[in-house]
Amino acid sequence: MIAVRPPTDALVESLVADLRPVPRSAVELRLLTGAFGGAAISVLLLMVALGARPDLAAVLTSARFWSKAAYMGGTAAVSLFVAARLARPGSNRNVLWLLPIPFLAFLPLVIAELSRTSPEDWAPLLLGHGWRLCTWLVLALSVPIYIGIGWAFRSFAPTRLEAAGTVTGLSASAIAGVVYCLHCPTDTALFALVWYTIAFATAAVLGRVFGRRLLHW
Amino acid sequence: MTETTGETNSPSGIDVAAREAELKERMVRSLDGDAAAYDALLRLLVPQLRAFFRRRVQSDDVTEDLVQETLIAVHTKRSTYDRARPFTAWLYAIARYKLADHFRQSYRVMPAEDLDDAVAAPDFEAGSMALIDVERLLDGLPAKQQTAIRATKIEGLSLSEVAAVAGISQSDAKMSVYRGLKRLSSRVQGKIR
Numbered sequence: 001m002i003a004v005r006p007p008t009d010a011l012v013e014s015l016v017a018d019l020r021p022v023p024r025s026a027v028e029l030r031l032l033t034g035a036f037g038g039a040a041i042s043v044l045l046l047m048v049a050l051g052a053r054p055d056l057a058a059v060l061t062s063a064r065f066w067s068k069a070a071y072m073g074g075t076a077a078v079s080l081f082v083a084a085r086l087a088r089p090g091s092n093r094n095v096l097w098l099l100p101i102p103f104l105a106f107l108p109l110v111i112a113e114l115s116r117t118s119p120e121d122w123a124p125l126l127l128g129h130g131w132r133l134c135t136w137l138v139l140a141l142s143v144p145i146y147i148g149i150g151w152a153f154r155s156f157a158p159t160r161l162e163a164a165g166t167v168t169g170l171s172a173s174a175i176a177g178v179v180y181c182l183h184c185p186t187d188t189a190l191f192a193l194v195w196y197t198i199a200f201a202t203a204a205v206l207g208r209v210f211g212r213r214l215l216h217w
Numbered sequence: 218m219t220e221t222t223g224e225t226n227s228p229s230g231i232d233v234a235a236r237e238a239e240l241k242e243r244m245v246r247s248l249d250g251d252a253a254a255y256d257a258l259l260r261l262l263v264p265q266l267r268a269f270f271r272r273r274v275q276s277d278d279v280t281e282d283l284v285q286e287t288l289i290a291v292h293t294k295r296s297t298y299d300r301a302r303p304f305t306a307w308l309y310a311i312a313r314y315k316l317a318d319h320f321r322q323s324y325r326v327m328p329a330e331d332l333d334d335a336v337a338a339p340d341f342e343a344g345s346m347a348l349i350d351v352e353r354l355l356d357g358l359p360a361k362q363q364t365a366i367r368a369t370k371i372e373g374l375s376l377s378e379v380a381a382v383a384g385i386s387q388s389d390a391k392m393s394v395y396r397g398l399k400r401l402s403s404r405v406q407g408k409i410r
Contacts, residue, residue, distance in 0.1 A: 011285050012259045015292045021250035026296035088297040089310030157294035159314045217290070 027087050030152045031080060035175055038148025042141040042179045050137075052182050064187040067109055071192055072177035074102030075200060079171040083149070086164040087156035096163060099170065103197065110189040128186025131195050137183075138199035142169075142176035146207070150214060158215050165211015166204045173203030233344045234352075241304040248295060259288060262308070269312055269342060274319070283319060287312050305345040312342075354401055361385075362397030369394050 023029065059065040078098050085091050117125060128134075149168050158164035177196045186192075240261060246254035263284060270283040290311050298307050351371070355363050361383075368379045369390075376394070380387040 008263055008281065008285055008288070011288060012256070012263065015259060015288060016252055016256045018292065019247065019250060019252050019255050022248045022296045024300065027299075030296075088299055088302075088307070089294070089314065090302065090306035090308075091299070155294070155296060157290065157297045157311060157314070159310050217294070 027156060028084050030155060031084055031087065031149065034148035034150070034152030035080060035145060035171065036148075037151075038145035038172070039175050039179055041144040041148075042176055043182070045144070046137075046141060046179055046183055050183050053185050055185075056182065059187065062187065064189070065181070067106070067189065068187055068192040069178060069181045071102055071106040072174055072181060072196065074105065075099075076171060076174035076178055078102055079167045079174055083164065083167045083171055086158050086160060086167060087153060089157045089159045096167075099167070103193075106189070106193060110193045113189045122190070125188040125190040126194060128188055128191040128195075130185065131191065134180070134184060134186075134191075134195040135199045135202070138173055138176045138180050138196060139202060140176075141179050142172040142199070142203055145175045146172035146203075153215055154217075157217060161212045161215050162208050163211075164215050165207040165209070167207070168211065168215070169203040169205070169207020170200055172207070173200045176203075233348045237303060237305050237345060237348070240308075244295075244298060244304050245300050248298065248300070259291075262288065262291065266312060269309070270316065273316060279319065283312075283315055287315050290315060303345070303349050305342070306349065309342045309345075354404065357404070358397050358400060362393045362400070365390055365393035366397045366401075370398075 053059070078101060082095050082098055085093075085095050113125065114122060146168065149172055153164070153168065177199065180196075240258060243254045243258035243261070247258055266284045266287050267280060270280040270287075271277070274280055274283065291308065294311065298304065355366065358366070364383060365379055368374045368383075369376065376387050376390050380390040383390065385393075
């Protein structure tokens, strides 16, 4: 028979005494709680500081608005899915290849938009109204969401900290992108592809850099 | 030191499969709040983890620290176990993370080039992982070929024994093994290419 040293034995007893049931999709629920909790704060901040775009009601029927929002939403959904995978140790299937899919799916819309427009009019497509601020605002709005996702990850067990850091940064900024759609007055595909993607990439890199320290357990 | 030998370290495939099923069943019941199953699970894990860490760190003290840290992580991170996946893979991902962390903190104790060997030392984990791979491979074969391969190549029965147990002719058994292996090797090569 196997004899257990007293300290470990005592530890086992205290762990057993502390046992509480765990729901089936605890990881997903907690991740969504953190992400949407943060997003609610971002929406609040955006509305208080800048307000919604004046024509918000009108653009709700515009395909351009929704294709832009779908790029953000798609990136958010895919990166949250990957984050939930990386939150669990021993999930050996690599799902990082999913991350660029929304970008690649959005690319044809940009190409179509450019081909419809003569090259001298490309500059307004790219610069829109307020390109200077877009990237920064998305990054700023991603802070509360990143905190929410980071809170969720405190009970997770990522074993690939850099990958997990990258997707947490990416998810936070992609959700912030969705939030910023409420204010951003420019709906051109080129604008979204360039300025929002720069924000995503920046957040992903920052997430990667800080991931090792922040997600360590 | 207390006597801690006797755990399943390099068992045959069948032992590992039974062990995985046993651990997983207890884990699933633990997640539903069954304290008795949880107690049994943790007590099964202690010697298994001890064997895992002792092979990789020199000191008994460090081994015991790592065992306890891993147990605590199993407890606090138990919500990250996906009931649809192998328990063993989850457990050793945590154990390896704790081990890597230990090496990071005391990085001068062990030369970096020994680290891979240390982490990759053969034992229960390796056996379990190999078994999971084998099961995944066999999964796609027709039932008859699966049984024939499992019986001859894993359990080590002879063709005549398999034929008798399965109630088929010996040449039929031989053919099933042959066809199954051929199919497996083409699948493996397909995967590599």
